[in-house]
């Protein structure tokens with residue numbers, strides 16, 4: 644049994660195994676419908692319990708299809724319907740019940756510490772479906788998408804992130820260390836990665852270039868990522884923050900500094916950080932990116948349950 648909480652805690656060998664399995668499984672499903680089950684139904688009889696403390700569309704749907712396609716089933720809990728959220732039951736007791744009824748627990752949470760608390764008391768794997776500090780299933784899936792489209796290892800590509808320093812970027816930074824790819828970040832000074840992240844980058848002898856300039860970050864990029872300037876539960880003065888990002892908007896002009904065949908990725912949902920023209924252009928692979936989450940999450944579930952071939 645293995646947890647999937649942060650990319651930095653998982654070996655690159657295991658991350659590569661997950662990506663390889665996802666590629667194989669995806670190719671074997673070409674003629675299958677969404678709810679058709681993979682040959683061998685490797686998670687037959689298994690139940691994934693999901694809980695979302697924050698909104699979700701893609702993560703919810705993709706985990707639903709992922710476990711179904713592996714022959715198992717899913718149950719989504721509403722936190723407001725649990726005793727836990729009212730302070731009437733502990734994480735410890737909740738975790739013990741989850742472990743007796745289910746085989747894996749996927750949590751999207753508003754506090755990182757809850758992942759660690761649940762992990763302490765669960766005897767089933769826990770998967771981080773987004774926390775304030777990371778979004779590991781998203782980024783592993785995005786690496787899959789990039790390598791699928793570019794048909795080469797991500798270590799040979801220039802990746803750019805233009806936007807806020809948030810949970811998705813933190814996982815991208817961890818991935819750049821794990822998979823050794825070049826990463827350039829473009830964000831206003833006030834919103835660049837914090838001291839702890841900078842220390843983590845330095846301790847891992849990684850070269851991540853950070854600019855207070857979107858053009859510099861975009862220059863010669865093979866992939867440009869962005870995300871909402873205002874994340875869920877971001878307790879800021881929204882208009883003030885959005886103002887800081889005016890010069891960081893992904894538009895056609897900015898894309899012209901990147902390589903000609905540069906692709907645009909965004910985990911979604913989107914805000915005003917990207918122009919409609921780029922978002923709907925051929926360079927934008929956002930729909931392809933979203934559907935790939937099903938394929939990678941299947942292999943994450945197999946990894947967690949010790950069933951990765």
Ligand code: CP
Pocket residue numbers: 698699700701702703773781910911912
């Ligand atoms: N990208 C992503 O995680 O989307 P949801 O918030 O809709 O799950």
Ligand code: NVA
Pocket residue numbers: 773809810811870871873874875910911912
């Ligand atoms: N950074 C965004 C990602 C949403 C999938 C947020 O946390 O709201």
